[in-house]
Amino acid sequence: MNAHLQPTGSAYFLTKETQEIERHTLSVLVDNEPGILARVVGLFSARGYNIESLTVSETEHGRRLSRITVVVIATPKTLIQIKLQLERLVPVHKVHDLTAEGASLERELALIKVAGSGDSRAETLRLADAFRAQIVDASVESFVFEVTGKPAKIDSFIALMQPLGLVEVVRTGLAAISRGPQGM
Amino acid sequence: MAEKMTGAEMVIQALTDQGVEHIFGYPGGAALPIYDALFQQEQVQHILVRHEQGATHMAEGYARSTGKPGVVLVTSGPGATNAVTGLTDALMDSIPLICITAQVPTNLIGSDAFQECDTVGITRSCTKYNYLVKRVEDLPRIMHEAFLIATTGRPGPVVIDIPKDVQFALGDYYMPDLDTLRHQSYRPQMDGDTAAITAAVDMMLKAERPVFYTGGGVINAGPEASAHLRELAEITGFPVTSTLMGLGAFPASNPQWLGMLGMHGTYEANLAMHDCDLMINIGARFDDRITGRVDAFSPGSRKIHVDIDPSSINKVVRVDVPIIGDCERVLAEMVRIYRSKANQPRTEALAPWWDQIAKWRAVDSLGYKNSDTVIKPQYAIERLYEASKKQGKEVFITTEVGQHQMWAAQHFHFDKPNHWMTSGGLGTMGYGLPAAVGVQVAHPDALVIDIAGEASVQMTMQELSTAVQYRLPIKIFILNNERMGMVRQWQDLLHGSRYAHSYSESLPDFVKLAEAYGGKGIRCENPAELDAAIAEMFDYDGPVLFDVIVEKDENCLPMIPSGKPHNEIILPDTANIGDIIDEKGRALV
Structure with a gap:
C-alpha cells in the first residue's frame, strides 16, 4: 500500500526543457480539401504544440490553395519540429516562419459590442475615433465597432472599452504576410 | 482510353x-x-x-x-x-x-x-x-x-x-x-546533398573511433541499400550496429557486426555508441529505446544522420551533418565519394578502436547460464536458429512483443534484409502470428517462424484458423514462461517486485488448441528433447503451435535501465536483477 513511496522509475527518460519559449507566426500554404484543417489542428494536439491563434481561408481559388496563419508558442527546437512536421503532411505545400524570416505585417480584425448611455457613450465614441474604429452598427444604447490593426492595438482598445460597457468581442485571428516583393 | x-x-x-x-x-x-x-x-x-x-x-x-x-x-x-x-x-x-x-x-x-x-x-x-x-x-x-x-x-x-x-x-x-496528381506538394527528396555527403566522407576519413548505426530505413530503401551498406563497411573497415528494425541489412556473420544496440543491445554495440568519435546514423531515428538518457548519449562524438524524413533530423539528438535522402541513393553516393578518396580501410588508424571493441566483446554480454533441467529461452532460440539453417529454405522470422522478441533479436542471426519482421515502434503484442501468415502467403515455400510468447500469441490466436484454411505451414514457436515476462522484469526493477497482473493464468492447452484449429501441437519442457521436437515441427507440413515451456523468471539482459547512459548497462554477471525477487515476491506470482 506504500507503492508511491518506493523508488520507481520510468520506461522513458524525460529531459528538462532548457530553452526559452517564443511566439512565432507561421504561414502555411495548403491544398484546400476536406479535412485539411483537422489534419493541421490534429497534428498540433497530437504532438502537444500550443496554438495561440489560427486563421484559415482559401486564397487562390484556381489552384485550390488555402493559407493558414497560425501563431504558436514554443521553444526554438520545437518550432523547427512544428515546421518540419507540418511540411510532412501530404497536402501542405510550404511553411514559412514569418517571425524568423524578419519583416512581416500582422493584422487582425475585431468586432466589439459596447452598450451604454450618457457620458460613457460620448467617451466611447471619442476613444473609438482615436483608435480609428468604424461604427458598423448603432442603436440608442449600443455600438458595434470594427477595429483593425495589430493584435496589441485591439487588446488595448478592448481594455479601454471594458469599463465603458463592453458586451462582447469577436476577433478574426491573425493574418500575416511578409514585406517586400517576394511571395511565399 | x-x-x-x-x-x-x-x-x-x-x-x-x-x-x-x-x-x-x-x-x-x-x-x-x-x-x-x-x-x-x-x-x-x-x-x-x-x-x-x-x-x-x-x-x-x-x-x-x-x-x-x-x-x-x-x-x-x-x-x-x-x-x-x-x-x-x-x-x-x-x-x-x-x-x-x-x-x-x-x-x-x-x-x-x-x-x-x-x-x-x-x-x-x-x-x-x-x-x-x-x-x-x-x-x-x-x-x-x-x-x-x-x-x-x-x-x-x-x-x-x-x-x-x-x-x-x-x-x-x-x-x-x-x-x-492533386497533391503537387508531395515530392519526397530522394537524393542527398552531395556537399553534405562529401563532408560526411571527409569526417569518415579522419575518424578514429567510428561506428555505423543503421536502422529500418536501410531495409525500406530496398536490397540495393543493404548491398551498398556492406560495400561501405568493407571499404571503410568501420564497425556496424543496428536497431531492432534494421536487423539483416548488415550480415550478422560479418566480423564487423557488433550486434543490435539499444536497451537490450550488446555491450560492444552500446559501448561503441557511447565512446565513438564519429557516429554515422543511416536510416534510424534516435528512438528512446536506442538513446537511453539523451543528455548522456554518445557525448564525445560528431554525428552524421541520413534520413528521408526531414522531421527526424534534430528531433531527439542534435547532429552535425544531416543528409536528407533515400538511404540507397545516399549510401551509393557515399561509396562513390569514399572510393574517389581512398581505396582501402585505414586499418592502422582504426586498430586501437578495434582492440577496444575486442575487449568489450570478450565480456560476452549475451551469455547466459544454461540448464540441464529447464529450457532456457535463449537456448531455445539458439537451437531453433541452428536447426532452421539446415532446412535448406529461406527462413523468415516474425515476433510478438516482449522478452522473447528481444531474445530473438539477440540470438537469432540475420544475414539478409527483409527476413525479420517485428513490431518495433508501436510494440504491438499479437503482431507476429498474423505477420507470419502474411509472409507465408508471399513466400509459400519458405520456412516462416513466429517466435512468440504465450501472452502475446493469444491476442491474435484466431489467425491460426486462417493459416489452416490457406494451408500456410507457419511455425509458431511459443516461449512459454507463464508470465508477461518483460512486464514482470520491469516490475522487478522498478516496482519492488509487485507483480501486478503480469502472469498468465488459465492458459489454454496449446497442443489441444492447435489440434482444435486443425494444426499440429507440440509441447517440450526437457532441454534434452528440444532438438528432436524442433525437428518434428519442421517436418510437419502444416501450421504448428510449438509450446516450449521455459525458465519462468529469466530476465532479458543485457539491459540499459531507463534514465541511464549506455555505459551503465546491466550485464548478466555484474548484476542479477532476479535477486530482487524475494521469497515473498515469488509467492505472489
Missing part, C-alpha cells in the same frame, strides 16, 4: 494495375460490392482473415518480406476500427500499406447509420494520408495516388474510405498521370 465500370470494379482494376496479387480482408455490409467484384475475377487473391487487426499485420508481414505494399480490405464501422492498431503499427515502423475501408452510403454519412464510423477522422493520425472518396470520378486517381504516397518517401499506411454508393456508381476508369 477510359473504360466504363463500377467503383467496386475500379478498386479491383487499380489493384491489378498496381501488380497486387494478394489482399487480406474481411467482408461486411458496406464492402459487399467490392467483394462481389473480387468474386468475378482471378488476378487478385483474397485471404480471409479472422479479425481485421490480423489483416493489417498480415499485410505488414507481406510488405516487409517483399518490399511491395500490403493491401487490406475491410468493411465500415468495426471493420475500420479493428484495423486501427495495425495502421498505427505500420505508421510507426514506416511500412507501406493500402487499407481500403468501406463506408456507409454518402447520403447516410453523419446520420449514425448502422456500422458507420468516422473512419477518416479516426485514422487521420494513424496514417500517412487518408481519403474519403465522395465521387466515383475521383476513385481511379485516388487509388493510384494512394499507392504512390504509401510507397515513396518515408513509407506508411494510406486509408481509402469508399462509401457503398460510390462502389455501385458507374464511371470511367483511367490510369492517372502521376505528374498531374
Whole structure:
C-alpha cells in the first residue's frame, strides 16, 4: 500500500526543457480539401504544440490553395519540429516562419459590442475615433465597432472599452504576410 | 482510353494495375460490392482473415518480406476500427500499406447509420494520408495516388474510405498521370546533398573511433541499400550496429557486426555508441529505446544522420551533418565519394578502436547460464536458429512483443534484409502470428517462424484458423514462461517486485488448441528433447503451435535501465536483477 513511496522509475527518460519559449507566426500554404484543417489542428494536439491563434481561408481559388496563419508558442527546437512536421503532411505545400524570416505585417480584425448611455457613450465614441474604429452598427444604447490593426492595438482598445460597457468581442485571428516583393 | 465500370470494379482494376496479387480482408455490409467484384475475377487473391487487426499485420508481414505494399480490405464501422492498431503499427515502423475501408452510403454519412464510423477522422493520425472518396470520378486517381504516397518517401499506411454508393456508381476508369496528381506538394527528396555527403566522407576519413548505426530505413530503401551498406563497411573497415528494425541489412556473420544496440543491445554495440568519435546514423531515428538518457548519449562524438524524413533530423539528438535522402541513393553516393578518396580501410588508424571493441566483446554480454533441467529461452532460440539453417529454405522470422522478441533479436542471426519482421515502434503484442501468415502467403515455400510468447500469441490466436484454411505451414514457436515476462522484469526493477497482473493464468492447452484449429501441437519442457521436437515441427507440413515451456523468471539482459547512459548497462554477471525477487515476491506470482 506504500507503492508511491518506493523508488520507481520510468520506461522513458524525460529531459528538462532548457530553452526559452517564443511566439512565432507561421504561414502555411495548403491544398484546400476536406479535412485539411483537422489534419493541421490534429497534428498540433497530437504532438502537444500550443496554438495561440489560427486563421484559415482559401486564397487562390484556381489552384485550390488555402493559407493558414497560425501563431504558436514554443521553444526554438520545437518550432523547427512544428515546421518540419507540418511540411510532412501530404497536402501542405510550404511553411514559412514569418517571425524568423524578419519583416512581416500582422493584422487582425475585431468586432466589439459596447452598450451604454450618457457620458460613457460620448467617451466611447471619442476613444473609438482615436483608435480609428468604424461604427458598423448603432442603436440608442449600443455600438458595434470594427477595429483593425495589430493584435496589441485591439487588446488595448478592448481594455479601454471594458469599463465603458463592453458586451462582447469577436476577433478574426491573425493574418500575416511578409514585406517586400517576394511571395511565399 | 477510359473504360466504363463500377467503383467496386475500379478498386479491383487499380489493384491489378498496381501488380497486387494478394489482399487480406474481411467482408461486411458496406464492402459487399467490392467483394462481389473480387468474386468475378482471378488476378487478385483474397485471404480471409479472422479479425481485421490480423489483416493489417498480415499485410505488414507481406510488405516487409517483399518490399511491395500490403493491401487490406475491410468493411465500415468495426471493420475500420479493428484495423486501427495495425495502421498505427505500420505508421510507426514506416511500412507501406493500402487499407481500403468501406463506408456507409454518402447520403447516410453523419446520420449514425448502422456500422458507420468516422473512419477518416479516426485514422487521420494513424496514417500517412487518408481519403474519403465522395465521387466515383475521383476513385481511379485516388487509388493510384494512394499507392504512390504509401510507397515513396518515408513509407506508411494510406486509408481509402469508399462509401457503398460510390462502389455501385458507374464511371470511367483511367490510369492517372502521376505528374498531374492533386497533391503537387508531395515530392519526397530522394537524393542527398552531395556537399553534405562529401563532408560526411571527409569526417569518415579522419575518424578514429567510428561506428555505423543503421536502422529500418536501410531495409525500406530496398536490397540495393543493404548491398551498398556492406560495400561501405568493407571499404571503410568501420564497425556496424543496428536497431531492432534494421536487423539483416548488415550480415550478422560479418566480423564487423557488433550486434543490435539499444536497451537490450550488446555491450560492444552500446559501448561503441557511447565512446565513438564519429557516429554515422543511416536510416534510424534516435528512438528512446536506442538513446537511453539523451543528455548522456554518445557525448564525445560528431554525428552524421541520413534520413528521408526531414522531421527526424534534430528531433531527439542534435547532429552535425544531416543528409536528407533515400538511404540507397545516399549510401551509393557515399561509396562513390569514399572510393574517389581512398581505396582501402585505414586499418592502422582504426586498430586501437578495434582492440577496444575486442575487449568489450570478450565480456560476452549475451551469455547466459544454461540448464540441464529447464529450457532456457535463449537456448531455445539458439537451437531453433541452428536447426532452421539446415532446412535448406529461406527462413523468415516474425515476433510478438516482449522478452522473447528481444531474445530473438539477440540470438537469432540475420544475414539478409527483409527476413525479420517485428513490431518495433508501436510494440504491438499479437503482431507476429498474423505477420507470419502474411509472409507465408508471399513466400509459400519458405520456412516462416513466429517466435512468440504465450501472452502475446493469444491476442491474435484466431489467425491460426486462417493459416489452416490457406494451408500456410507457419511455425509458431511459443516461449512459454507463464508470465508477461518483460512486464514482470520491469516490475522487478522498478516496482519492488509487485507483480501486478503480469502472469498468465488459465492458459489454454496449446497442443489441444492447435489440434482444435486443425494444426499440429507440440509441447517440450526437457532441454534434452528440444532438438528432436524442433525437428518434428519442421517436418510437419502444416501450421504448428510449438509450446516450449521455459525458465519462468529469466530476465532479458543485457539491459540499459531507463534514465541511464549506455555505459551503465546491466550485464548478466555484474548484476542479477532476479535477486530482487524475494521469497515473498515469488509467492505472489
